[in-house]
Amino acid sequence: MLVIVVGAVAWIAGLTGAIFGGQLSDWLDRPPTRGSDEPLRVGEARDAGAARLDVAAVADYVAPTVVTISADVSGGTSLGTGLIISSKGEILTNAHVIENASEIRVRLAGESEPRRVNLIAADRGNDLALLRMSGDGYESAIFADPESVRIGDEVIAIGFALGLDGEPSVTLGIVSALDRTIGQGNVYLDGLIQTDAAISSGNSGGPLVNAAGEVVGINTAVARDTLTTSATNVSFAISTTEALPIIEALRAQADGVEREEAYFGVGLADRTDGGQGVVVSSVEEDTPAANAGVVAGDLIVAVDGAATDGSAGLIAAIRDHNAGDPVTITIVREGDPIDMTVTLTSRPGQ
Numbered sequence: 001m002l003v004i005v006v007g008a009v010a011w012i013a014g015l016t017g018a019i020f021g022g023q024l025s026d027w028l029d030r031p032p033t034r035g036s037d038e039p040l041r042v043g044e045a046r047d048a049g050a051a052r053l054d055v056a057a058v059a060d061y062v063a064p065t066v067v068t069i070s071a072d073v074s075g076g077t078s079l080g081t082g083l084i085i086s087s088k089g090e091i092l093t094n095a096h097v098i099e100n101a102s103e104i105r106v107r108l109a110g111e112s113e114p115r116r117v118n119l120i121a122a123d124r125g126n127d128l129a130l131l132r133m134s135g136d137g138y139e140s141a142i143f144a145d146p147e148s149v150r151i152g153d154e155v156i157a158i159g160f161a162l163g164l165d166g167e168p169s170v171t172l173g174i175v176s177a178l179d180r181t182i183g184q185g186n187v188y189l190d191g192l193i194q195t196d197a198a199i200s201s202g203n204s205g206g207p208l209v210n211a212a213g214e215v216v217g218i219n220t221a222v223a224r225d226t227l228t229t230s231a232t233n234v235s236f237a238i239s240t241t242e243a244l245p246i247i248e249a250l251r252a253q254a255d256g257v258e259r260e261e262a263y264f265g266v267g268l269a270d271r272t273d274g275g276q277g278v279v280v281s282s283v284e285e286d287t288p289a290a291n292a293g294v295v296a297g298d299l300i301v302a303v304d305g306a307a308t309d310g311s312a313g314l315i316a317a318i319r320d321h322n323a324g325d326p327v328t329i330t331i332v333r334e335g336d337p338i339d340m341t342v343t344l345t346s347r348p349g350q
Contacts, residue, residue, distance in 0.1 A: 031118040032132045035251030036088040040244065041140060043214045046148040053154040053211040059170045061213040063109050065141040066168055066206060068160045069093055069131075070114065071101035081159035081168065081206030082106055082131065083215065085247065086140050091131040092247065093205030094220050095122045096187070098129050106133060109167075121253035123246055125261045125319040127187050127220050128238065130250040141207060144214035146241040149193065151175050157197040157219050157235070159206025168206070173197025173233070175216070182221060182236060183312030190316035191242040193217045196233035208237040218243055242320070249322070262321040262344035265289040268311040277301040277332065278311045292342040294331065301337070302330035318344065 064084075069091075071078040080097030084090070091106060098104050098119060105114035115133050122129040153175045161169040177194040195208060199219050208217040217237025265287025269279045280298040283290050300308055303317040304327055321327060323346040331338050 031089070031116060031134050033118050033120065034254040035120045035130060035132065036086050036090055037251075038086040038088050038090075040085060040247065041142040042240075042244070043142050043144050043148070043212065045145045046212070053156065053172070055156055055170060055172055058156060058209055058211065058213050059158060062141065062158060062207060062209050062215075063168070064139040066158050067091060067106040067108050068168070069097055069205065070105050070107075071098045072103045073099070073101050079160065079163040079202050080204045081202065081219075083205070083207050083218065084108075084138050084140050085143075087138050088136045089133040089138055090120070090251075091117065091133065092218065092243070093129050093131065094218065095124045095127045095129040097205050098122070098131070099124065104131060106131070120255075121250040123250060125187060125316075126238070126242065126246050127189060128218070128243060128246050128250065130247065142214050143240045143244065144210055144212070144216045146239065146244075149175060149178065149210070149216045149239065151178060153210055153216075155195055155197055155208050155210055155216060157195070157199050157203060157206065157208050157237075159199070159203030159219060161198075161200040161202045163202045169200075169203070171198040173235075176234070178239070180236060181309065181313040181316055182223075183315065188312050188316040188319060189220065189236070189238065189242075190313055190320070191239050192220075192236040193239050195235050195237060197235060198233065199235040216240060260323050261319045261347045262323050262325060263288065263347040264318045264342065264344060266294060268314060270310045276307060276309055278308055278314050280331075288342045288344050292329070292340045294329070294340065294342075295333075297333075299332040300329060301332055302328075304328050305330075 067082045069080045069082045082091040082093040085092050104117050106117050107114045117131040117133045120130040157171045158168050173196040176196050180192040180194045181190040203219045206219050207215040210216050217239050219237045221236045223234035265284040266280050266289045267282035269281040277299045308314045326343050329340045329342050
């Protein structure tokens, strides 16, 4: 009888240890839900006249930091690309890649199995999201100094275009223009880099890289055809100027919280006469705009001294700020320029 009792106790102890050990292992492997405080890697300022880009060498250099992303969304799977930005497993991608995802996975270069990741925070208005996987010691990307990016620089786009099997696709182009603004749906982006490097579905969230292997932008969109407009080799990437402060803002949040968008409170109409600025078509009551004295018919020409060329640019400039930030809005009323200091609020219902 004693032998039976001892055996039973040992069996129960072993079972308990196995269950507890499995729970402990699962807990240790669970991706963090908060961002790290590791400084982002930013390259040194570079002089004009960069060397020609060695596509194979640069692609090989950057490859360990590029991951494929698959996210379970309603109706199927969203595929995209991500970029490892810290040794602690933080991954940057586009918000639209993981929007409304019930589960997100990444697969690293040289690996065959996906890893589960957690969403730290997302900024839909600026189309960026921060993910994190378990572990540390990962190789991370280096961002280019924002002042070193110039029109004509050779760049390559790296990403999992169309979800094709195998290694990521690599396309070569140049920086075609800087400080572009686009508006698509409810997403308004400014400070974009325009490139003729080909970008396709699946490239979203992947890096646009210079000859030094530094990330100059995060690939996000292509120009789309309309009934009156066609586009060829016109792609856009979120510049490091825009991305770096957004990353820090996302790090400060946790548990998949969406970053609050700043709010101004006006209706807008683009000019059709070829002039600069955007016309205020209406002003909502009890909003920052109304409290500052903005009225319908005002022409907004600048935000914090930066010229505003249209409604998409103004919306993007406002959303770049946080609730509570003061901004200087320059308007023209009856031919006279007026500077107004406006304290932004959070978007209602967010």
